[in-house]
Amino acid sequence: MKNKKGVTIYDIANELKVSPSTVSRALKDHYSISKEMIKEVKKVAQKRGYRPNSIAASLRNNRTNNIGVIISWINRPFISSLISGIEEEANKAGYNVIISQSHDSFDNEVANARALYDSRISGLVVSLAMETQNYDHFSQFIKNNIPVVFVDRVTDELNSDKVVIDNFSAGFMATEHLIEQGGERIALACGSQHRNIYRERENGYLAALREHNIPIKEEYILHSELLNAEEGFRIAEHFLSMDNPPDAIFSVNDTAAVSIIQYAKGQGIEIPQDLAVMGFNNDPVSLIIDPQLSTVSHPAIEMGKLAAQQVLKQNQYKDVVKSETVMLRTELLVRASTKRK
């Protein structure tokens, strides 16, 4: 029961009859300290079980070793992989990662941003909540030179770094693929229009139809707020009970796409002969559903790593105020749910 208060650099300094500054410097291999002193100090530190108090250091330096992350729901394959990437990269650089979920609610996002700001994170990675249309809660970071990097669900209203995929061309590719497989009545199960990822995928879909001179029909386009399994079923039910049902559906996420397949199979509809189904994200379920789901790869881990790198880089060069957008390549993954030939 010796160190109720923990070992500090003062304790080490006392033991070695040197000053605390020397100890402080020695511990970080400062160039002005002799090799021997460094060895001495580290030996004693080791012996006494010294652990640096990063709180104190943070107070002094006015910056922590934490980077914050705000995402919608952590328990989604894309998101958890994204975080995995962030965490790996941050860890490598000696940073910790603080997670908070917005649950797709604007109010939560604002509250989380505030809590993270108060805890003096030295960088923030955000994937926007579905609801969010106002971005003032990020200005406190920007004003104080704390880097903010947006991932996947981003906004153009703020001038900051972004890591995204090319949603437009992905939507285009996916739709074109359905056309090439003989799709004539291609439906779209889409998400809310004010979130870039869905808007751009839809634009890609529309462009592909136009380029191939396929008439765009409003009734083949559905916007759903959640795009979860239940809504997937409802969407399938809606489309497949039309007088002139689609012969192909492009769902902008895999969750809904899988539900669509399950519903269609239940109705005795043959996939892909009667109905081709295309998803988005390459979630694990896309390989489990029978027939396997064609989808678009979404490099979650890579995106996480890049976002973390952006934050760390910005942290290095505080003065340079340029904003980068990194756009990653995606791949069309053609599987049984669309292969007709």
Next chain:
Amino acid sequence: MKNKKGVTIYDIANELKVSPSTVSRALKDHYSISKEMIKEVKKVAQKRGYRPNSIAASLRNNRTNNIGVIISWINRPFISSLISGIEEEANKAGYNVIISQSHDSFDNEVANARALYDSRISGLVVSLAMETQNYDHFSQFIKNNIPVVFVDRVTDELNSDKVVIDNFSAGFMATEHLIEQGGERIALACGSQHRNIYRERENGYLAALREHNIPIKEEYILHSELLNAEEGFRIAEHFLSMDNPPDAIFSVNDTAAVSIIQYAKGQGIEIPQDLAVMGFNNDPVSLIIDPQLSTVSHPAIEMGKLAAQQVLKQNQYKDVVKSETVMLRTELLVRASTKRK
């Protein structure tokens, strides 16, 4: 460009011509401060955009508002839901959550524990790495009265709080169910024996066989380190190419179970007639595979919430040194992959 350094209680004190301590107290509704003063202070704080510096407070109080989490891989359904539960509960109490992944490596776990310790977290939630068999890296927390709560993958070697499910009875139920469905040669796809969750599930399996007077055959028990999709295929291949192959397989996770079904289907084996397959975890894929996978529910979010509560509670009553084990109920989810009648 006024507050390069941010607004502090001193600024507020100056503006109101009172002392910093008054401001400090007013901001936390200290009983000794007059209502009016409190209102004044808060108004000015609001106006100036004051944000408390929790670093400084942490240094003073020697505790942060962060709780740490060490898990194997964040991008697994069970784990990400677990974290979701922890995060929700912690957030509600004004705490942030710091995540770090061990990737099932002992060395990583030790490094993470150290990093979290250095960052002065005020509590730790751990689900042990597969490799871990030595627990010294947690003693620094315990020695310093920082609560450590183990979840799911726990150890008996440390006297601390635990949140678990009853793996033994779950394994027993699952196996018994397979027996009731006519299984006579029931195989087990298990994980490493030194991790409680797998060991206990196996014990449940063995007990069920004994209770029903079914001979235990070594060749029907396989231990795999990873239990991922690939190993699932290998396990299936192994079992199904035996001279006398099993007519039922209990896999201790869903990932491997799903692969087993996929492999078997590819071999023209009928599920569940020729082979009943039982999983564990109730991952999303269990509802996507055809036939749907019978499995055991694993209340991940609930476990996360409870673990967070334990940490927070221990933080309240620092002196009380008792260790609780919370054991949650699980449910057998019978689906098409085992229903034979």
Next chain:
DNA sequence: TTGTACGCGTTATCAG
């Protein structure tokens, strides 16, 4: 009810 003064552990600056 309010103010004074010190300390939490570290690090930057300046001096030697």
Next chain:
DNA sequence: CTGATAACGCGTACAA
């Protein structure tokens, strides 16, 4: 190469 000192922002014993 090493030491003394101040400061980071807040909380609290003690004093008034």
